Each structure stands twice: as structure tokens, then as C-alpha cells.
Amino acid sequence: MIPAAKPLIGEEERAAVDRVLQTGKVAQGPEVAAFEAEFGEAVVSGRNCVAVNSGTSGQHLGLLAAGVGPGDEVIVPSFTFAATANSVAITGATPVFADIDPASFCLDPAAVEAAITPRTKGVMPVHLYGHPADMTRLGEIADKSGLQVYEDAAQAHAAEWQGRRVGTFGTWAMFSLYPTKNMTSIEGGMVACDGEVARKVRLLRNQGMEKQYQNEVVGLNNRMSDVHAAVGRVQLTKLAGWTAKRQENAAFLDANLEGVVTPPVADGAVHVYHQYTIRVPGDRDRFQKALAEEYAVGSGVYYPIPNHRLPSFGLTLDLPETERAAREVLSLPVHPSLTQADLEQIVTAVNACAKAGS
Numbered sequence: 604m605i606p607a608a609k610p611l612i613g614e615e616e617r618a619a620v621d622r623v624l625q626t627g628k629v630a631q632g633p634e635v636a637a638f639e640a641e642f643g644e645a646v647v648s649g650r651n652c653v654a655v656n657s658g659t660s661g662q663h664l665g666l667l668a669a670g671v672g673p674g675d676e677v678i679v680p681s682f683t684f685a686a687t688a689n690s691v692a693i694t695g696a697t698p699v700f701a702d703i704d705p706a707s708f709c710l711d712p713a714a715v716e717a718a719i720t721p722r723t724k725g726v727m728p729v730h731l732y733g734h735p736a737d738m739t740r741l742g743e744i745a746d747k748s749g750l751q752v753y754e755d756a757a758q759a760h761a762a763e764w765q766g767r768r769v770g771t772f773g774t775w776a777m778f779s780l781y782p783t784k785n786m787t788s789i790e791g792g793m794v795a796c797d798g799e800v801a802r803k804v805r806l807l808r809n810q811g812m813e814k815q816y817q818n819e820v821v822g823l824n825n826r827m828s829d830v831h832a833a834v835g836r837v838q839l840t841k842l843a844g845w846t847a848k849r850q851e852n853a854a855f856l857d858a859n860l861e862g863v864v865t866p867p868v869a870d871g872a873v874h875v876y877h878q879y880t881i882r883v884p885g886d887r888d889r890f891q892k893a894l895a896e897e898y899a900v901g902s903g904v905y906y907p908i909p910n911h912r913l914p915s916f917g918l919t920l921d922l923p924e925t926e927r928a929a930r931e932v933l934s935l936p937v938h939p940s941l942t943q944a945d946l947e948q949i950v951t952a953v954n955a956c957a958k959a960g961s
């Protein structure tokens with residue numbers, strides 16, 4: 604079976620863990636500091652970065668540092684992983700769900716504009732599947748209405764919009780380092796941010812302390828350990844090669860798949876293919892089952908239930924493109940460990956299932 608995702612954790616990562624364990628200093632320390640600096644250089648054009656223990660923690664602390672709290676609204680997509688809206692709700696603010704652009708699967712700027720109220724504090728686009736949201740139009744709308752922009756870049760390490768890296772647009776941006784993401788620290792997150800926001804994120808991740816036992820604000824323990832940072836530092840050296848391989852795999856699928864809608868790339872966008880997501884008109888779930896059972900091709904549905912309809916939010920809203928995407932999307936394997944034979948097997952399987960109308 605070709606798996607839908609495959610974390611690549613090898614000899615060098617194990618050696619790095621062993622090296623840190625042998626020092627006996629394993630909590631947040633010099634490895635974390637080095638990882639922050641190296642990630643900033645490699646991923647967000649030298650922007651300052653703060654490491655935390657998960658992507659979700661990064662979003663939570665970023666929102667708190669930006670002053671988001673009870674009474675505020677933050678506009679988010681519903682077609683994303685639950686962490687996006689959860690991070691807003693856990694601050695006491697209200698996530699307001701807006702529809703997506705069917706081409707990019709990312710927030711539709713017109714829908715964002717229509718969702719603005721006097722309570723709107725910010726907008727959080729998600730660069731879903733590794734394709735950047737339209738940061739030009741979202742930036743214009745945010746400027747016009749005095750809103751902040753927060754980037755959920757969990758799936759988009761090194762993606763670009765109009766020649767600029769994602770993670771350099773918002774008040775802050777979060778990258779996830781979960782095992783299935785484009786690179787991992789096992790669990791972890793990185794927040795790209797500057798100045799006073801960065802200082803607040805650093806305080807909040809460490810009980811509100813910069814100096815030991817001089818707690819300035821109420822905070823949490825959301826620190827990354829040096830063991831996790833050591834894994835992340837090794838992974839970072841491989842990110843560019845892995846991204847290029849994802850893009851090559853995607854180009855092969857684009858050129859050879861028939862009878863399904865392949866993922867479009869907007870003008871001026873660099874897609875990093877965290878997922879290669881097609882649309883299957885008709886019975887998507889039967890199509891997925893046939894791929895697995897008849898052709899040994901794994902795939903994933905991200906995400907079958909829009910966030911607003913999850914029991915945790917339980918809202919009835921009219922978001923037609925969100926609903927259609929949730930019914931139609933199917934993510935095929937695109938990860939860097941695919942062989943040419945795997946790619947050919949995926950093409951054969953998808954084309955046969957599409958032809959059979961399954």
C-alpha cells in the first residue's frame with residue numbers, strides 16, 4: 604500500500620537526539636535558540652521566530668500577544684483543521700467562519716469583507732494544503748478596515764505569494780512541526796513575529812517570565828524542548844530538497860491524471876504541496892475505497908466536516924464552496940519518498956477509477 608503520508612525520520616535525527624540527551628540539558632536551551640534562528644533564515648527571509656510545543660500553541664499565544672480576547676471576532680475559514688478556529692475560541696474571542704475560493708481552497712477575500720463587523724479584530728487565512736491564500740487582496744481589505752492579519756502557515760513551509768514567503772505577511776504566522784507536516788520536530792510549532800508581539804509570545808510560553816521568578820504577566824508552559832529542536836534542526840536542512848521533490852511529484856500527477864480536477868496554482872503562487880488535493884465529482888468515498896482496495900493507493904480526506912458544523916461549534920451557516928469542497932476533495936500521496944513506480948501506480952489507479960466512474 605502506498606501511504607497517504609510518510610514522515611521521514613532517519614539516522615541523523617536519531618544521532619541529534621542522542622547528542623542532546625547525552626548533554627543532560629534537555630529542556631528549552633541552546634538548541635531551541637539555534638533552531639529559531641535557522642528556521643527564520645531558511646523559511647521566513649530572516650524574520651524573528653519563537654519556538655513552541657505545537658502549532659496550536661503558537662496560534663493561541665500569537666492571538667493572546669496580539670490582544671485578541673473576549674468580545675473580539677476573528678474571521679477564519681471553516682474548511683481547515685480544527686486548530687484554526689479552536690485557537691480563536693480558546694482566547695474567549697469568537698471565530699467567524701467565511702467561505703473559500705474554490706480554486707485555492709483558501710479564504711475568499713470577498714467573503715471576508717462581507718463578514719467584517721465592528722467587533723472584528725483580525726482575519727486568519729490558512730495557506731491550505733501548501734497553497735498560499737490571496738495575501739494581496741486580504742492585506743488590502745485588512746488595511747482598509749484596520750484589521751490585523753494572522754497567518755495559519757501550518758501546512759505551507761517555504762510557500763510564496765508574489766515573490767514573498769508566507770509567514771512574512773501577518774502580525775504573526777504559525778508553522779506546525781507535527782510529524783505529517785512538510786518538516787517535523789515530532790511535536791512543535793514556530794511563530795514568526797516581531798517586536799512587542801514576539802516579546803509577549805516569549806513571555807507567554809514561559810509562565811510570563813523573562814527573568815526567572817520575575818513573572819511579568821500570566822502565562823503558560825508552551826516551551827519546546829532541546830530534544831525536539833535538535834530533530835527540527837536536522838529536518839530543516841532537508842526541507843528545500845523535500846519541497847522540490849513534492850513539487851516534481853505534483854508536476855507528474857498534473858501532467859498524467861485524467862478525469863479528475865487537479866489542484867490549480869494561482870498566478871504568482873509557489874505551492875509546496877503539503878497535500879495534492881483533487882476534486883472527485885460523484886461518489887468520492889467510493890472512489891477512495893476503490894483506490895485502496897483495488898490499487899493499493901492510500902489517500903486522505905482533509906477535511907470531511909467543515910469546522911462550523913463540528914459538535915464543538917455546531918453552527919448552521921450558508922458556506923456553499925466549503926460544503927462542496929468537503930464533499931469532493933481527496934488528497935493523493937505526494938510525499939518525497941514516492942518512487943517513480945509509486946507515481947505511475949497512483950496515475951493508473953486514479954485514471955482507472957475516474958473512467959469507471961466509481
Ligand SMILES: *Cc1c(COP(=O)(O)O)cnc(C)c1O
Nearest residue numbers: 657658659684686757779780781
Ligand atoms: C496541523 C495544523 C494546525 C495545528 O498544528 P499542531 O502542530 O498539530 O498543533 C493548525 N492549522 C492547520 C491548518 C494545520 O494543518
